[in-house]
Amino acid sequence: MSQNETTNGAEVSRRDFLKQGVAGVVALGSIGLGASNVLNRAAAPELQLSQGVVSPDPALCIGCLTCEVICSQVHKDHGLSDVPRIRIFNDGRVELNAELVKVYGDRGHFHQSPCLMCPEAECLRVCPANALVVEPKTGARIIDEKACIACGRCSQACPFPVQVESKATNQTVFGQHSRITYDPKKNVYTKCDLCNWRPEGPACVERCPVNVRIRQGIIKSDHLCLELPKASREHWDQQSVADRKQNA
Amino acid sequence: MKSFELYDATSVQEAVALLSKFGPTSKVVAGGSDLVTGIMKDWVRGKGMPYPEKLIDITTIPEMVGIKVANNALTVGAATTLSSIVDSADIKKTWPILSQSAESVASPLIRNFATLGGNINQRPRCWFFRGENFACYKKGGDFCFAVTGDNRYHAIIGGELCYIVHPSDTATALLALNAKATIAGPSGQREVPFDTYFTGPREDVLRENLLKHDELLVNVTVPQPAANTRMAFFKLKDRQVYDFALCSVAAVFTEENGVWKDGRVVLGGVSPVPYRAKVVEEALAGKNIKQAAKDAAGRIRTVARPMSLNGYKVDIAVGLIERVLTSALV
Numbered sequence: 022m023s024q025n026e027t028t029n030g031a032e033v034s035r036r037d038f039l040k041q042g043v044a045g046v047v048a049l050g051s052i053g054l055g056a057s058n059v060l061n062r063a064a065a066p067e068l069q070l071s072q073g074v075v076s077p078d079p080a081l082c083i084g085c086l087t088c089e090v091i092c093s094q095v096h097k098d099h100g101l102s103d104v105p106r107i108r109i110f111n112d113g114r115v116e117l118n119a120e121l122v123k124v125y126g127d128r129g130h131f132h133q134s135p136c137l138m139c140p141e142a143e144c145l146r147v148c149p150a151n152a153l154v155v156e157p158k159t160g161a162r163i164i165d166e167k168a169c170i171a172c173g174r175c176s177q178a179c180p181f182p183v184q185v186e187s188k189a190t191n192q193t194v195f196g197q198h199s200r201i202t203y204d205p206k207k208n209v210y211t212k213c214d215l216c217n218w219r220p221e222g223p224a225c226v227e228r229c230p231v232n233v234r235i236r237q238g239i240i241k242s243d244h245l246c247l248e249l250p251k252a253s254r255e256h257w258d259q260q261s262v263a264d265r266k267q268n269a
Numbered sequence: 270m271k272s273f274e275l276y277d278a279t280s281v282q283e284a285v286a287l288l289s290k291f292g293p294t295s296k297v298v299a300g301g302s303d304l305v306t307g308i309m310k311d312w313v314r315g316k317g318m319p320y321p322e323k324l325i326d327i328t329t330i331p332e333m334v335g336i337k338v339a340n341n342a343l344t345v346g347a348a349t350t351l352s353s354i355v356d357s358a359d360i361k362k363t364w365p366i367l368s369q370s371a372e373s374v375a376s377p378l379i380r381n382f383a384t385l386g387g388n389i390n391q392r393p394r395c396w397f398f399r400g401e402n403f404a405c406y407k408k409g410g411d412f413c414f415a416v417t418g419d420n421r422y423h424a425i426i427g428g429e430l431c432y433i434v435h436p437s438d439t440a441t442a443l444l445a446l447n448a449k450a451t452i453a454g455p456s457g458q459r460e461v462p463f464d465t466y467f468t469g470p471r472e473d474v475l476r477e478n479l480l481k482h483d484e485l486l487v488n489v490t491v492p493q494p495a496a497n498t499r500m501a502f503f504k505l506k507d508r509q510v511y512d513f514a515l516c517s518v519a520a521v522f523t524e525e526n527g528v529w530k531d532g533r534v535v536l537g538g539v540s541p542v543p544y545r546a547k548v549v550e551e552a553l554a555g556k557n558i559k560q561a562a563k564d565a566a567g568r569i570r571t572v573a574r575p576m577s578l579n580g581y582k583v584d585i586a587v588g589l590i591e592r593v594l595t596s597a598l599v
Contacts, residue, residue: 084574085416086429090471094430125417126577190574191429191471230416239417 068142071160071252073215075107075223076260077133079267080118081231081246084109084131084190088225088247095216095224101166102204106213107135107225108183108197109190112267120241121231131190132267134183135225136200136213137260138162138252144175144201144212160252161215164201169209176201176210181261182268223249270310273322277329281453281487287325288483289455295323297485299348299384302375303391312401313392317409317475328384333487336360341493343367347386347486351439352377354385364491366502366519370442373504375511386486389440389450390478393433393541394513395423406431406474420576422507422515425583426569427540431470432576434538435477436513440467441537442502444545445519448491454484467542477541497523497530501597503589504537514538516585518593522553527598529553529561534594536569539586548572549590558594566590 089105097103115130142162145153152168153175155161164175179199186194195202201212216223226232231246250256275298278284288295298304304321307313314320327333333348338359345354354360354371361368374380374388397403397414404410415423415432423432435441444463452459467478480486494500504517514537522532532553534546552565566587573583 083416083577085413085432087413087416090430090474093471094474126580128577129574192572193471228411230413233412234417 068140068145068162069155069157069160070140071138071162071215073159073161073222073249074138074252074256074260075133075135075213075215075226076248076250076256077135078118078244078246078248079112079115079130079132081121081235081240081242082109082115082131082133083121083125083128083231084111085128085230086191087228087230088133089191091224091228095219096211099218101214102207102209102211104195104202104204104211106200106202106211107133108195109133110184110188111190112184112188114267118242124234124240129190132184133247134181134200134264134268135247136162137181137257137264138213138215139180140252140254140257143178143180147174147178149174156214156217159215159217161213161217163214163217164210164212166207166209166211171203171208171210173203173210175212176203181264184268223247270305270312271320271322273309273324275324275326277326280330281332281458281485284325284327284330284485285453285455285483287323288485291323293482294319294321295325295482296321297327297386298324299326299328299387300350300379300382301387302379302383303387307399308392311399313399313408315404315408315410318407327386327485333386338363343491343493344488345385345491346488347389348384351375351380351383351385351388354439355380363494364446364500366442366500366521367439367446367491369502370438370504370517370519373438373502373514373517379511385439385489388437389443389489390480390486391436393477394436395433398433406470407433409475415576419578421578421581423576423579424541425539425573425575425579425586426536426544427469427542428574428576429470431474431541433470433477433541435467435541435543436538437543438504438514438517438537440543441514441517441535442519443489443491444543445500445502445521445533445535446491446494447521447533448489450489451487452480452484453487454481458487460490463543464545469541494521495523497525498532499524499597501593503593503596505585505589516582516589518586518589520590520593520597522558522597524558524598527557527559529556529558534590536586536590539582546572546590553594558598562591562594566594 092105093103112132150170152165156163221227226247229247234240235242328348333346337344351371448463500521502519504514506512517537519535523530534549536544548568549565552568
């Protein structure tokens with residue numbers, strides 16, 4: 022079942038049924054399906070690691086918002102929610118890369134908040150509708166919008182909060198609290214899926230203008246503004262520490 | 270320039286029907302100062318911007334040309350020339366900033382054939398967009414050359430993905446005047462406030478307003494200003510002769526004993542859409558305008574996000590806002 026298939030009436034009923042069921046269980050206590058998934062986590066099979074994880078370097082970010090908007094655009098064009106999966110926040114604590122300042126001046130200080138494609142993926146474990154799955158080709162943890170019942174457990178389970186949205190560079194409010202965001206237009210939650218249907222890979226990594234200029238040799242840097250390394254537990258440990266620090 | 274077919278529409282319905290029939294390679298033309306002698310002459314085209322092959326002339330539609338004042342409102346047909354607006358005694362008397370903004374456009378010769386609709390809906394002046402060799406987002410390409418290129422004239426507020434600035438002077442004044450646009454399309458006509466008429470790159474990078482390819486702007490309606498309304502407009506250009514705005518400011522507000530009651534401050538030439546500076550308006554609410562103008566103008570810095578070469582435009586915007594607010598009181 023592809024993510025962008027149109028939802029039909031029968032499936033809406035199933036979603037509503039599941040959602041109501043989950044709401045009832047949550048009201049009664051913490052013995053819902055998701056909770057039992059969490060309790061059984063130790064026994065759950067190990068997840069396939071993601072083939073890529075968007076790894077930003079805030080020191081190279083010029084806050085142009087290309088990643089954010091192109092994320093919305095490619096997902097919308099693919100029939101998915103157009104809520105951006107990566108957000109940019111103003112962050113005066115970021116020390117800019119000296120080469121970047123030399124080439125483009127002081128554009129401001131920003132940090133990026135992408136999904137870290139957690140090896141353990143709490144979001145996936147708590148979903149009562151099995152809407153969160155590992156996409157087999159890329160290993161990305163994705164939300165099947167057709168199966169999502171918009172209960173919000175995945176967003177609550179995500180261990181990586183985002184800054185308050187008043188600090189969002191584009192000043193748009195999406196009601197975002199973690200790397201998984203509710204889209205009221207489609208009544209689904211949404212998260213980074215590594216643009217798994219695109220042969221070019223994630224649009225943010227491909228289109229980031231700083232990445233383009235680094236690849237062209239115009240900006241001298243031994244790494245990109247948005248890298249896409251293969252996920253590993255060691256990398257996740259490092260990235261999560263840095264991420265928590267910038268969102269503290 | 271490539272040849273094109275020209276159709277003289279005699280009614281709004283006929284123009285819409287022709288646009289629907291011919292699809293995205295057909296365009297509405299009035300004065301043609303931007304479309305024909307700009308976009309088409311300079312071969313501005315791309316994957317998301319097909320070269321026009323059929324032009325639908327709307328200056329031949331009687332209801333789209335002219336200025337009417339009735340029921341406490343001004344209605345200007347989209348195919349009315351800017352010179353007609355400048356020459357209108359009614360507009361000069363009651364809506365002076367519309368007259369001033371129209372007069373600030375280009376040269377007298379151009380204003381004699383350029384129209385209000387054309388000025389509002391003209392395409393951006395970004396030199397990468399206008400340049401034949403730059404496949405930018407706005408033409409359906411995959412890069413904004415201004416982000417890492419020469420961006421001295423680009424957006425300082427609200428840029429994202431694409432960093433054009435909206436080039437229309439009359440749109441800046443009309444948004445400040447709380448105008449409405451009448452749009453015609455296959456399903457009939459509808460009125461849209463200027464607050465929502467313009468759209469940024471996040472909504473659709475291929476256009477600057479909500480007009481679809483088979484829709485056209487029919488007219489603009491401006492309400493009669495309330496009692497005690499003050500207004501002023503100023504446009505700063507990079508050179509003395511005619512040019513597009515480096516930054517323009519239109520302010521329309523009501524006041525009592527010099528205290529701000531309600532109003533709008535709108536900036537042109539700084540953002541992908543005519544930008545309503547709500548941070549400035551909020552800073553003026555209930556305050557003595559003369560005393561609060563400087564601080565309120567400075568609030569624009571809180572929303573500005575200049576690029577590598579256009580930080581100077583933020584200082585200009587701050588200065589112009591203060592100047593326009595105080596000049597409106599004179």
